[in-house]
Amino acid sequence: MSDAAKQQIIAQEQGRTLGWKRRAATALLGENAARTVAARLTDLRAVRESSLTAAGRANRSNIKQFKNSHAGERCVIIGNGPSLKKTDLSLLSGEITFGLNRIYLMFDELGFETTFHVVVNQLVVEQCADDFRRIQAPLFTTTPSRAFLDGAENVAYLNKLAGPRFSRDASHGIWEGATVTYVAMQLAYYMGFSEVVLIGVDHRFAVTGPAHQVVESAGPDASHFDPNYFGKGFKWQLPDLETSELAYHLARKNFESNGRKIVDATVDGALTVFPKVRLEEALGP
Template identity: 45%
Template sequence: MRIRLSEITPKRIVDAVHRRIEDIPDAIAWKYSELASSNKERLSHYRNIHRGKRCFVMANGPSLGEMQLQLLRDEYTISMNRAYLLYEQWGFIPSYYVCINELVLEQFAHDISTLHMPRFINFNRRSFFSEADTVDELMYLRFGFKLRDQFSGDAVQTLSSGGTVTFACLQLAYYMGFDEVVLIGLDHSFVEKGVPNTTEVRQSEQDKSHCHPDYFPKGIKWQLPDLYRSELAYALARQAYEEDGRRIFDATVDGRCNVFQKIDFSSLF
């Protein structure tokens, strides 16, 4: 089960049903709309584009601040959510950007529209972006609602979120053909505690759970993480990669996720 029995509440059940009803128009649009058709064509150009290569998936834990990220300047990299706040500090622009969280897309659509690299975002928040954005290297990924998460190696099809954008990045990296993926910034630990997926308004002045103090600033809506569900999803990713002769390593500094084989970051260069 991807949800612990102790975390099932009447409100969570009602919210889940409501989300599935709201998703029906998006499911129909993904199957029949002209936008979805052209989007799938653009996505198809990324299938196995990096076969045999290595990439770094950059999660957004505070541990990123303890790493020599300038070493990644000539590597393939996938960043996510509000990592763009640190691009200037890193001294390079990551190869790709992924964001599937609806609250992030709703509240920071303008920021995401100004990024200049291939971007992959959640199809069900397409209304926050213009047609000009899709011409400028912005593509949509479709995430459905299933009782159990599944790993998919085909980004043109409906994907599972696994409760975390990192799982989406691992599916996208697989689709692109990367043979080796190295995770960094996967601290898998948050200061805030509570029922997973609960939407809260940030009350503290600084965000201590992410790589930048203004990642989710005061007054911004965000959702509590579902670490248990994400662990189950990560296990699916590891299995899919290994069955195809590929590998996922975790080079996070003091990361608490124990799904992937640990590796020292500096030893990779």
């Protein structure tokens, strides 16, 4: 049996698709109006979270220190696809990097820890909280993660906003866009990076099924760079590639409208939203 075949769905969806409130609002108002209402409500909640408590104000101040802190510079967002094993990672030496989710499993091979770290999926945070507490770099996550990471150092909690949208102000909040990679793009924009290089963003998975369905791995992980990434017994959610593509288009539009760019140096990646380049060309002088 192949590794992919061993990735069986053995935990059913656990209420992480449309909630009854959103379904009711959509039925009553229509999809567009319901999205507008949801966006306004999350904006109000973000303002409340960031201003009414000392912890909220301190957290927002922490995030704001990163605004334009890397204006005009280049960064690399490192995805977690199997293509990383075919990528010349030595080229990343000296680059500013964003690591995502469990990229720390590759730190020994990389020979360095990423400059920034981003994780937003609550199943990943819950099951790997001790690992994230050991991350030395500034860690960006979302406000629900306080339940697992409260008290950890160098953690910034981002407000979750309803979308679709591209947030240019991370201190207010972000739209997740169904992928942590998109959150990293919004953070890169906020920090002022003029060029973002993607690697390991394969945009394909060995397991298929309904978007956001919760599954429990029954064998080695064939969808990421390490078979133990979401190894046996790990609960995770199936990808929503359609929503993530919508998000990526928003990212490209916002970067390019501001004279910036995102390029894709993933080896044999399936994503077609961004211009394709070879990594050695993208990181050349």
